[in-house]
Amino acid sequence: MKTTHLKIVMGSLFAVLLLFGCKNGNQKETTSADSETTEETVKQGQAFIEDDGSTPNVLQIAIGSPDHTTLVAAVQAANLENALVNAGPLMVFAPTNAAFDALPEGTVENLLKPENKDALANILKHHVTPGNYSKEFLKKFKKLGQANDQNTTIEVKDGEVYVGGAKIVASISAGNGIVHVVDAVILPPEN
């Protein structure tokens, strides 16, 4: 009885192999499980879901803006896409390309280097607050706790709102929060 079962099982396996054997015939699989997992981490997550129906999230808004190509490149270099698409709510202060250009020469290029990924992530997270407040509402605050675990300041001058010294020049509601466009990069305070 047992041997008959075994025969059937093996026979079926053989048939399966014949029918569905590797299509690409790729037989030198040396990829280790670890590197495969890393790849997976990068490519999967909420940032990569196709969804045309919902209000764009903060990441999609940034990606769609021609004035924020540097910011988007930085977010991608720091692998922070998935951190910007979750339920949040998230308030992102989005420096324009011009704001990045105003940094000392070479700063951006330097930050985009793979070895500076952590420093870049720290700066970018300093532009994110868990919350969703309009520019008007932000006037009630003196400080905000940012996602990199440091605080930034809120100041009101001539009716305008400055976050860590950067002026809010436009605001766009997002599906998971709000994007405030700012005219300067908000550098985290030195510890």
Add this chain to the structure above:
Amino acid sequence: MRKLNYFFGTLMGLTLLLFGCKPGGDGSGNGALASSAAEKVYVAPGEQDEFYAFLSGGYSGNLTVYGLPSGRMFKEIPVFSQFPTSGYGYSEETKPMLNTSHGFIPWDDLHHPDISQTNGELDGRWIFVNGNNTPRIARISLSTFETEEIIEIPNSAGNHSSAFITENTEYVIAGTRFAVPVPQRDMPINEYKGNFKGALSFISVNPEDGRLDLKFQVMMPGFNYDLSHPGRGKSHGWHFFSTYNTEEANSLMEVNSSQNDKDFIAAINWKKIEEFVNNGGGTKMATNYAHNVYNEETHTGTSTMVKEVLTVDPTEVPGAVFFLPTPKSPHGCDVDPSGEYIIGAGKLSADLTVHSFTKMLEAIEAEKFDGEAYGIPILKFEDVMAGVVKSGGLGPLHTEFDSSGNAYTTFFISSEVVKWKLETWEVVDRKPTFYSVGHLMIPGGNSRKPFGKYVVAMNKITKDRYLPTGPEMEHSAQIYDISGEKMELIYDFPTHGEPHYAAGCPADLLRANSKKIYRLDENKHPYAVTSPDQARVERNGNEVHIYMSTIRSHFTPDNIEGVKVGDKVYFHITNHEQDFDVPHGFSMLGQNTSEILVMPGQTKTSVWEPKQVGVWPFYCTDFCSALHQEMQGYVRVSPANANIDLSWSLGE
């Protein structure tokens, strides 16, 4: 013959090894075959799982029972919600279980299950859960898998830092998330600060039968007591609560309760308070709460209103309550298996704060306080902190443990589980979750003896994980194999309701104790009929009581006449089957309630108030037998003024 087969088998095995394909040649596959994930979660037909997992059903009000590693759901246990599947909360016997000081409440929000323990190890007798909305604690039998007791918690609101049990199941502990006026009264909301109270309730558990008794409430300052866990081992006798809104704001909490850089973990020496109370300490206060108990022999729940509660002012018990400053509105408050480390997960932070129990005791001994809040000493952050886990994640929530000195923490915003080492605080692995994980669970991961084989991550967001089912979807959960140095994602399954937390245990702890039938000769239901010849119908004014029995495949009686419009008809149905898994159901056309499902040997009562003259059928709702379709009957309903005598028959 046998040899040939072995040879053939070996050949095939070799062939597979040499020429086996990796799934998804583009590298986007999850590597299930390559890493034998499929094998790890496959429980062959007829085989049983290695672990039970009890997942909170959140807003379903129920507790769901799953198997690990298969992710198969075995049962939904109704606790705080009416449940048509069994008739829980609809049958006359179970309606009292949902009674409260606000009357009958058909629903609650079930959050945190915790299995009973002896010496800090899971003992599998009961599982406790909390109702978050109208504060309640329930005890569920792990022999019948039914709700046996529900106790309402007075002076409490948003019963969230609950239901966590001490290491010998001395107490089930329930802390209030929302501070409220105590006693409740008409007062301006903006006078919250300094006036509202945060009640932490200690409910004793009778070691014999599990009966609950609200022994005392510690009346803390009006902060929000978010989550809690018991001390264990060296810290047994203490309980730790995370707090937020130490600002005591009462509006726009998302801004106003996040102003302080640090909130507190409250450390409560309940043994000290217990001693104080046993020596006559505390103040009795008038109150009103429901205590509902289900009796397995009468198959009936009774609800009793309790009018008094013992309250304790923490400042009256020196050395019993301390605050440990903890950054950024801590949510999760978890204690490692040794009882030494208390982990606070500041939900607006990137880091985890770990406090040391030993350092805490030393600081208390040396009276190194950094001020006080409402008379409760605040310890210095630097004096009690054992370490900080620099996670690199965002939005830490909850931590569970394995038995090898590792901790596993969920991060909501960065959507991942991070594995780190106790004492070195070093992050050793991280794996994404799909998506935005809330709680996680390792069987026994909240005890002195975790079974560190799997971790289940329970997510808040599902999006594209399964075939789309419109805007509303079940939540997703992932199972990771944690037996190696690196976590490995091995399975993904939908859960029911919203799982907030879960508890798990080895299947062998419960399997043998699971009840199969209720013995008919032990049935003490006042309306039970233990043999068909006791079947009858009785009128008492406009109440009609039908004493009915069921056996495959008929009701006794199945023809009833003399019922009138305006009557209230009680069908008391005793299932005479004494055979595992042969329930009978009952439903009546036009009945304003759900069906009931009656287990073998059990009695349940279904009420019908007929409004229309006619001959109305009832039937068995459970496909009980080959002649299930024949299991039906009729009730003749006559006009209110008819003079037809009440009568019944079977087979005449």
